Amino acid sequence: MKTVNYVLGGLGGQGILFMTKIFATTALNKGYNILGAETHGMAQRGGSVVSHLRIGDTKSSLIRAGSADFLISMDESEAYRYLPYLKKGGKLFANALVDAFPDKRVAAFLEKMQIESRAMEASKTAMELGSPKSTNLAMIAFYSAFGQGPLSADDLRATVDTISPGSFKEKNLKIFDTCYGVGKKMI
Amino acid sequence: MKEEFLLGNGAMALGLLEAGCQIMTSYPGTPSSEILPEVTRFAKAENLNTSIEWSVNEKVAFDNAFAAAVAGKRAACCMKMVGLNVAADSFMSAAYIGNIGGLVIISCDDPGPHSSQTEQDSRMMARFGKVPVLDPGNPEEAREMIKTAFDISEEFQVPVMVRPAIRVCHARQNIKYGSLKSNLTEADFKKEPTRWASTPKFRFLQHKALNEKHVKISEKFNLLTPYNTHNLGNEKTYDLGVVAGGVPAFVIKDLFEEYARNDIPILKLSAPYPFPEKLANEFMNRCKKVIVIEETDTVIEYMLRDKHKTLGRLTGHVPMEGELVPEKIEAVLNKAMKDCNMEPLSADTIVQEAFELVQTLELPIRKPTLCPGCPHRASFYSIRKAMPKAIYTSDIGCYTLGINLGAVDTVLDMGAGITMASGFWNAYIQDDVKKPIVATMGDSTFFHSGTTGLMNAVYNDSRFVLVILDNYITAMTGMQPAITQDRRVDGRKGNLIELETIVKGCGVKYLKVVDPFDTKTMIKTVKDAAEYAYSDDGSIAVIIARHACVIGFKDQAIPESIPVKVTDDCNECGYCHTRFECPGLYQDKENEKTEINQTLCAQCGVCLDICPQGAIVRVQGEKI
Numbered sequence: 171m172k173t174v175n176y177v178l179g180g181l182g183g184q185g186i187l188f189m190t191k192i193f194a195t196t197a198l199n200k201g202y203n204i205l206g207a208e209t210h211g212m213a214q215r216g217g218s219v220v221s222h223l224r225i226g227d228t229k230s231s232l233i234r235a236g237s238a239d240f241l242i243s244m245d246e247s248e249a250y251r252y253l254p255y256l257k258k259g260g261k262l263f264a265n266a267l268v269d270a271f272p273d274k275r276v277a278a279f280l281e282k283m284q285i286e287s288r289a290m291e292a293s294k295t296a297m298e299l300g301s302p303k304s305t306n307l308a309m310i311a312f313y314s315a316f317g318q319g320p321l322s323a324d325d326l327r328a329t330v331d332t333i334s335p336g337s338f339k340e341k342n343l344k345i346f347d348t349c350y351g352v353g354k355k356m357i
Numbered sequence: 358m359k360e361e362f363l364l365g366n367g368a369m370a371l372g373l374l375e376a377g378c379q380i381m382t383s384y385p386g387t388p389s390s391e392i393l394p395e396v397t398r399f400a401k402a403e404n405l406n407t408s409i410e411w412s413v414n415e416k417v418a419f420d421n422a423f424a425a426a427v428a429g430k431r432a433a434c435c436m437k438m439v440g441l442n443v444a445a446d447s448f449m450s451a452a453y454i455g456n457i458g459g460l461v462i463i464s465c466d467d468p469g470p471h472s473s474q475t476e477q478d479s480r481m482m483a484r485f486g487k488v489p490v491l492d493p494g495n496p497e498e499a500r501e502m503i504k505t506a507f508d509i510s511e512e513f514q515v516p517v518m519v520r521p522a523i524r525v526c527h528a529r530q531n532i533k534y535g536s537l538k539s540n541l542t543e544a545d546f547k548k549e550p551t552r553w554a555s556t557p558k559f560r561f562l563q564h565k566a567l568n569e570k571h572v573k574i575s576e577k578f579n580l581l582t583p584y585n586t587h588n589l590g591n592e593k594t595y596d597l598g599v600v601a602g603g604v605p606a607f608v609i610k611d612l613f614e615e616y617a618r619n620d621i622p623i624l625k626l627s628a629p630y631p632f633p634e635k636l637a638n639e640f641m642n643r644c645k646k647v648i649v650i651e652e653t654d655t656v657i658e659y660m661l662r663d664k665h666k667t668l669g670r671l672t673g674h675v676p677m678e679g680e681l682v683p684e685k686i687e688a689v690l691n692k693a694m695k696d697c698n699m700e701p702l703s704a705d706t707i708v709q710e711a712f713e714l715v716q717t718l719e720l721p722i723r724k725p726t727l728c729p730g731c732p733h734r735a736s737f738y739s740i741r742k743a744m745p746k747a748i749y750t751s752d753i754g755c756y757t758l759g760i761n762l763g764a765v766d767t768v769l770d771m772g773a774g775i776t777m778a779s780g781f782w783n784a785y786i787q788d789d790v791k792k793p794i795v796a797t798m799g800d801s802t803f804f805h806s807g808t809t810g811l812m813n814a815v816y817n818d819s820r821f822v823l824v825i826l827d828n829y830i831t832a833m834t835g836m837q838p839a840i841t842q843d844r845r846v847d848g849r850k851g852n853l854i855e856l857e858t859i860v861k862g863c864g865v866k867y868l869k870v871v872d873p874f875d876t877k878t879m880i881k882t883v884k885d886a887a888e889y890a891y892s893d894d895g896s897i898a899v900i901i902a903r904h905a906c907v908i909g910f911k912d913q914a915i916p917e918s919i920p921v922k923v924t925d926d927c928n929e930c931g932y933c934h935t936r937f938e939c940p941g942l943y944q945d946k947e948n949e950k951t952e953i954n955q956t957l958c959a960q961c962g963v964c965l966d967i968c969p970q971g972a973i974v975r976v977q978g979e980k981i
Contacts (some may be wrong), residue, residue, distance in 0.1 A: 184955075206528065208364070208529060209527075209528070229495055229611055230495065230610075230683065232608070235712070236684065237615075254712045254714075302956060
């Protein structure tokens with residue numbers, strides 16, 4: 171399989187490492203190899219965090235700018251910050267206001283690069299469902315609704331089901347199903 | 358075979374235990390910090406009796422591991438690259454003297470830098486200390502290399518360094534591994550004073566013997582596949598070849614695969630020193646030019662020694678500073694290819710355009726900040742209030758971020774909070790100026806490198822206020838225990854040492870302990886301390902600002918949640934979120950009012966005392 175590159179962006183505290191874990195566990199269960207790069211230490215105290223995840227038989231952990239298949243960002247500004255990583259024809263998913271996304275100033279660039287962008291208010295939805303810290307799950311589910319890439323919605327949901335501790339399982343699956351539904355309606 | 362999705366640091370922990378490492382020592386520092394906890398985790402899971410310790414500093418860690426290897430056991434110590442500077446005194450002698458059991462030093466580099474003071478290249482230290490070095494490119498290679506490192510170390514009786522860069526340490530990869538063990542070798546120190554306590558005459562002989570070992574290791578490195586290898590085809594010559602090691606070697610391999618380029622051979626030198634001369638010559642003879650791509654300095658480039666053929670940093674082809682991220686490596690290759698009249702990998706400039714576009718968006722600058730509820734923030738606030746005109750010398754740790762509160766003027770290295778304070782005092786007092794100076798330093802850093810400077814300052818009568826920020830933990834690097842805790846990393850009891858005992862033992866006469874959350878008391882304590890320190894019969898004044906880390910010990914740090922709100926008395930001066938710089942407070946963009954970020958606020962209640970208008974008040978009984 172050709173290597174599939176995911177750039178996951180967000181802010182410290184939004185659970186980007188957990189998001190990485192869901193994707194990685196799903197890929198491992200499917201028998202793929204994974205290599206990724208994370209933010210730790212002083213850099214982590216900064217607020218802007220990014221995780222690179224490469225599914226396939228690659229030897230190096232960093233995704234080269236201009237070669238990511240997917241950019242999934244839990245924050246609108248961070249989505250713009252990591253925009254240069256997307257390749258031509260890449261897909262962008264952001265936690266942002268549907269009507270105001272993407273910012274006018276990047277629209278021409280997205281068009282030129284044939285980048286399709288999708289937004290949902292993931293934090294708001296997570297908050298409404300009683301889990302303000304589950305923006306990460308919301309974005310995974312939203313992404314999965316579009317059926318793109320090597321990991322299917324069913325695969326990702328199964329990982330959420332297995333990984334969530336007992337007391338959170340029901341809540342997490344509810345968030346997953348709701349946000350999957352939000353994405354489905356957009357297709 | 359078992360399999361786990363692990364950080365490079367976890368993969369290296371597996372390599373250590375697959376090799377039967379018996380003794381493991383370390384001092385935390387990004388990006389090395391997770392190696393020792395991962396060794397602890399695996400050793401516990403497999404019920405191994407591996408001896409594991411967080412040492413007080415890197416030199417201590419090094420010497421402990423060295424002695425164990427001299428006694429015949431397999432030992433390892435790991436640290437970040439600037440930590441190796443602290444251990445340099447021992448490190449420089451270690452290869453001369455050598456070891457019996459394998460001794461592996463893992464020195465983790467931070468090109469970027471992401472969480473460090475310098476971008477120094479540990480391979481340079483390896484050369485300086487005449488220690489063979491291996492340079493892994495990803496977690497899996499690092500795991501394998503550690504086993505090779507132990508074997509070489511035992512075969513030649515020299516320490517061996519493994520130098521992973523941050524993209525190895527903090528990469529994550531699915532790793533398959535075999536059985537883990539702690540070797541059963543018993544400690545058996547064989548007395549041989551001419552070796553273990555050698556005088557200069559014998560050091561000369563040891564140096565000679567070491568140089569002879571290097572010739573042999575270099576021969577071994579010529580054939581050390583897959584770490585040192587090239588893919589020259591049968592063609593006679595190439596216009597351009599690439600020489601690379603460590604992380605860049607794999608980035609280049611992936612790039613050539615992606616662009617389907619097999620017209621450029623690669624010489625991978627991931628065991629660069631002692632230099633595999635024969636292998637390198639074989640490659641050089643078949644290439645008209647070579648481009649050397651290595652992190653972060655010019656180790657291979659210098660050792661190739663052919664300045665007519667070699668492109669790299671010295672010819673301006675490779676950036677002299679910063680991490681060699683894949684897009685930079687692509688640009689370096691493109692330039693080298695063009696200079697050799699070859700088709701570049703890519704010609705489009707869209708990535709550059711994208712980065713320029715992002716620049717124009719003026720995205721929020723997210724600089725590192727102290728956490729909401731961090732006791733250091735309260736300490737820095739009080740220090741500035743009490744001594745607004747002082748020079749603030751500080752140190753390495755979370756509290757470096759006191760710079761955001763205007764309460765940190767200098768950061769040099771571990772321990773310099775104190776030594777620069779005494780240095781400033783001496784410089785000013787020579788001109789008869791009693792300069793107010795406040796030094797800050799964390800508890801773990803004080804034990805690491807603070808005491809020598811403090812003893813020196815006491816003896817030489819330097820005057821300043823030292824505030825030791827005691828949060829019981831080494832926080833920045835990921836919550837490693839300080840020696841004020843009674844549990845060691847593996848769960849065994851530690852004989853804890855009280856900070857007060859050490860401070861008094863350094864000859865300090867004036868010592869106060871204060872809780873920084875009580876800012877009123879702390880401001881007064883700092884003022885009193887300054888008055889004492891600068892009085893004629895005074896001396897250094899030390900304050901221990903003691904409050905548990907809000908991340909490491911949440912319940913202890915916030916014993917009572919104090920929800921707060923901003924009242925209409927707020928005049929939007931911005932003091933709380935700009936000067937006090939608490940992430941739990943912000944000015945809403947739309948209504949331009951200061952508000953509490955309920956997700957971030959730690960409910961520590963410190964802000965109640967800092968608002969100039971008294972507009973932050975406690976919420977009593979109502980829902981927020």
